[in-house]
Amino acid sequence: MNIEAKTAWQGYLRADGRKGIRNVIVVAYMVECARHVASEIAAPWREQGVHVIGFPGCFPNGYAQKMLEKLTTHPNVGAVLLVSLGCESMDRKTLAQTVESSGRPVETLIIQRDGGTRSTIKAGREWIENTRRELENTPRATMTAKDLIIGTVCGGSDATSGLTANPAIGRAFDQFVADGAITIFEETGELIGCENIMASRAATPELADELVASVAKAAHYYTVLGHGSFAPGNAEGGLTTQEEKSMGAYAKSGASPIAGLIKPGDVPGKGGLFLLDVVPDGPVRFGFPNISDNQEIGELIACGSHVILFATGRGSVVGSAISPVIKVCANPETYRRMEDDMDVNAGRVLEGAATLDEVGQEIYDLVLSVADGQQTKSEELGHQEFIMVYKSFEPIGPSCLPV
Amino acid sequence: MLNDKLLQLSPDDNIFVARCGIKAGDNLTIDGATIAVENSIPLGFKVAARDIEAGEKILKYGAPIGSAKQAIRAGEIVHLHNMQSDYLPTYDREKGRFVDEH
Numbered sequence: 001m002n003i004e005a006k007t008a009w010q011g012y013l014r015a016d017g018r019k020g021i022r023n024v025i026v027v028a029y030m031v032e033c034a035r036h037v038a039s040e041i042a043a044p045w046r047e048q049g050v051h052v053i054g055f056p057g058c059f060p061n062g063y064a065q066k067m068l069e070k071l072t073t074h075p076n077v078g079a080v081l082l083v084s085l086g087c088e089s090m091d092r093k094t095l096a097q098t099v100e101s102s103g104r105p106v107e108t109l110i111i112q113r114d115g116g117t118r119s120t121i122k123a124g125r126e127w128i129e130n131t132r133r134e135l136e137n138t139p140r141a142t143m144t145a146k147d148l149i150i151g152t153v154c155g156g157s158d159a160t161s162g163l164t165a166n167p168a169i170g171r172a173f174d175q176f177v178a179d180g181a182i183t184i185f186e187e188t189g190e191l192i193g194c195e196n197i198m199a200s201r202a203a204t205p206e207l208a209d210e211l212v213a214s215v216a217k218a219a220h221y222y223t224v225l226g227h228g229s230f231a232p233g234n235a236e237g238g239l240t241t242q243e244e245k246s247m248g249a250y251a252k253s254g255a256s257p258i259a260g261l262i263k264p265g266d267v268p269g270k271g272g273l274f275l276l277d278v279v280p281d282g283p284v285r286f287g288f289p290n291i292s293d294n295q296e297i298g299e300l301i302a303c304g305s306h307v308i309l310f311a312t313g314r315g316s317v318v319g320s321a322i323s324p325v326i327k328v329c330a331n332p333e334t335y336r337r338m339e340d341d342m343d344v345n346a347g348r349v350l351e352g353a354a355t356l357d358e359v360g361q362e363i364y365d366l367v368l369s370v371a372d373g374q375q376t377k378s379e380e381l382g383h384q385e386f387i388m389v390y391k392s393f394e395p396i397g398p399s400c401l402p403v
Numbered sequence: 404m405l406n407d408k409l410l411q412l413s414p415d416d417n418i419f420v421a422r423c424g425i426k427a428g429d430n431l432t433i434d435g436a437t438i439a440v441e442n443s444i445p446l447g448f449k450v451a452a453r454d455i456e457a458g459e460k461i462l463k464y465g466a467p468i469g470s471a472k473q474a475i476r477a478g479e480i481v482h483l484h485n486m487q488s489d490y491l492p493t494y495d496r497e498k499g500r501f502v503d504e505h
Contacts, residue, residue, distance in 0.1 A: 159447030162464070163410070163420060192490050194466065219490065238448040240461075240481070241488035244468035251464075313447070333446060350410070350422050350446070 009372035011143035012078065015103025019143050020075035021306045021371045022049065023135055024322055025128060027081045028068060028095075029054030031088035037109075037117055038083040041124030046382060050128060051321035053298075053386045060089035063264065063280075063391040069098045070265040070302040072106075076322050078135045079105040081127055083120070086112030105131050146180035146271065148371060151300030151308045151323075152252045153186060155293035158237020158313030158331055162248015164346040164359070165311035165330035170254035171360025172309070172367065173273065177256040182268045184303055185253040186276035186296055188218040189289060193243025194250045198275075201258045206399035210261050211275060218279040218289075225288060233314050237331075252311060261400040263393050264299035268401070276303060277396075286390040294318055294385045297325065307367050317341045319383025324376045326366060328359075343377050406432060409450060413465035418449040418481050420463075425450075431478050438478035449481040461486050 011019040027050060029038035035054060042050045053071055055064040072080045072095065080099045084092050092108055099106040107127050114120045152169050154161055173183045191198060195215035202208035230242050239245045259272030268274050278299055279289045290296050297308055297320045305323055310316065313330040315338045329335040332347030339345075344363055348354040370376055408431060409419040419433075425444040430437050433452060444450055449463065455475040460467040469488045475481060 159420065159449070163412070163447065193468070197466065235483055238445060238482070240449070240483055240486055241469040242490050243466075243488060244463060247464045247466050247468060331446065352407075 007368070008142050008144050009368070010140040011147065011371070012075070013139040013141035014075055016073075018075040019141050019147050020077070021143070021373075022076040022322070022324070023078040023138055024076055025050045025079045025081065025131060025135070026072055026077050026322065027052050027083060027124070027128075028072060030082060030084040030090040030092050031058050032056035033058075033085040033088065034083045034111060037111055037120050037124070040121045041081065041083065041128065044125065045128060045132070046384075051384050051386075053321045053388075054083075055090060055388050057390055058088045059390075060091075061390050061392070063393055064388060065091055065095070066265045067298065067302050067388055068095055070267070071298070071322060072099050073102040073104070074301060074304065074322055076306060077104065078138055079131045081124055081131075082106070082108040083124065084108060084110045086110045105134060143371065144179075145176060145368065148176065148306050148367070149182040149184065149268075149304040150176055150367060151184045151186070151276075151297075151303065151305030152311070153293060153296050153300060153308060154190075154249050154252060154311040155318070156312040156314035156316040157234055157239065157245060157248065159239050159248075160237075160330040160347060160350060161311050161313040162245075162251055163330065164349040164356070165313070165328040165344075166248055166251035168346045168349070168356050168359035168363060169252045169309050169311055169328060171356060172363040173252070173254035174256050175360070175364050176367075177254070177271065177273050180271040182271055182274065182304070183254075183256075184262070184268075184274045184276050184300055184305060186278050186300060187249065187290070188214045188275070188277050188279050189222055190249040191215050191246050192219050192222075193246045198250060198253070198258065201256075203257050203259050204399070204402045207258065207261065207402055210397065210399050211258065214261060214275070214277045214279070217277075217281070221279050221284055221289060224284045227288070237314055252309075260402065261396060262303060263396055264391070265302045266396060267304040276300060280391045281394040282392055285392065289391070291389055292387060294320065294387045295389065298386055298388055307370055309363065309367070311346075315341070317378070317381075317383065318385045319376070319378025319381070321384045321386040324370050325378045325383070326363070326370060326376050327378060328363060341377055341381070409433075411452070412463060415465045416462045417452050417455055417459070418461060418463055419452050421446055421448050421450060433477050436477070440478065442480055444480050451475045451477050451479045451481050453477045455481075
């Protein structure tokens with residue numbers, strides 16, 4: 001693939017000064033009971049940048065509230081429609097105020113107040129039609145690599161993930177960090193076994209302690225649940241143990257110093273490499289920390305990620321609402337089987353057809369092209385998955401973000 | 404890179420990684436010796452780089468990724484049947500239980 005590298009492009013300028021690479025209208029359901037109405041409102045523009053997100057639970061949850069506040073004010077989002085049933089606990093008023101004070105158009109529909117399914121869908125579609133016209137006038141601003149936040153996740157891992165896709169993403173990450181961009185890697189449960197190696201890269205000794213503690217928390221959490229972050233397909237793909245999977249996953253972080261530890265919804269204030277701690281704090285509640293890959297993708301986006309680099313060996317097909325997902329396929333056999341879903345064939349490294357540096361450069365260039373508007377495979381295919389379940393977090397401590 | 408079939412990730416490792424699917428009966432050259440492969444080795448799977456004793460750490464990327472459950476001969480596939488995690492047991496979908504449970 002020959003991609004012309006962009007060094008600067010036109011992004012979307014938001015009132016808070018942040019810049020986005022997409023101008024999405026988000027339709028957010030406040031409880032599962034409002035999801036059908038939200039999806040029907042969005043349906044006519046499913047391929048024209050109207051995305052559905054939301055929270056299924058009726059009980060209140062501070063994590064879900066913060067996630068929705070961060071996601072609806074993400075720089076890739078231009079306008080927000082909240083769809084409430086009416087009786088659920090989500091604080092839709094505060095959420096709407098947060099969006100409004102970010103300078104974005106926002107509207108709240110309440111199904112019980114607005115006459116039920118049919119009339120709420122009608123009102124929602126009218127609002128979107130008007131808002132789409134309004135968004136045509138969104139101010140633009142020049143963006144370069146240093147304006148980007150890039151998250152990475154791996155899913156459907158096999159033994160090739162840690163050999164090709166993950167280290168190639170690590171190389172692209174190092175280049176972005178050198179540019180002054182923010183890069184975020186995650187899933188402390190998938191770093192079990194390499195916590196000490198990772199801690200040696202921390203910017204300060206106090207941060208090193210925090211990194212080790214975050215992995216110990218994950219190990220405890222998974223031990224109580226009786227199940228690690230290791231799926232049967234991982235073993236079928238040649239991975240034998242959690243720590244082997246971890247070493248492969250860890251390679252995504254590259255070789256830059258680790259500048260800080262963040263939690264879902266925390267947006268780093270300066271360039272560098274950050275670890276996102278996705279495992280809840282306190283006693284084990286609400287079940288598995290991430291029930292599937294899209295919850296982690298949603299959390300990376302809530303931390304400001306404009307683009308997600310997704311490494312897969314077995315072959316995941318997911319995309320996401322709000323931010324484009326670039327699929328980096330680690331396994332050359334999987335790539336041949338699922339080429340339509342894959343943006344980068346990192347498996348060429350195993351076959352001697354490319355080096356890790358070459359694939360890393362290809363990923364770097366592709367991120368810039370996608371930032372300039374090029375559609376990823378999952379965007380072309382209409383993938384806009386989103387999932388969020390209950391969690392609880394304490395705020396990060398002072399050692400987590402050394403100045 | 405060791406040869407066209409095997410990948411050495413770190414000089415400290417006691418396993419290699421298969422760069423392609425290796426069929427049963429194929430020959431592997433390890434440390435100058437020619438070893439006939441008993442069971443086929445899929446792409447990305449681990450192969451013992453030397454004889455490994457029971458209880459010895461398995462080293463990949465120069466880091467321990469678990470321990471040998473039994474003695475493993477050079478050229479043998481290294482997976483769930485002969486090594487285990489030092490942290491968390493690995494779940495087997497077909498057996499509906501963790502592979503380290505007996």
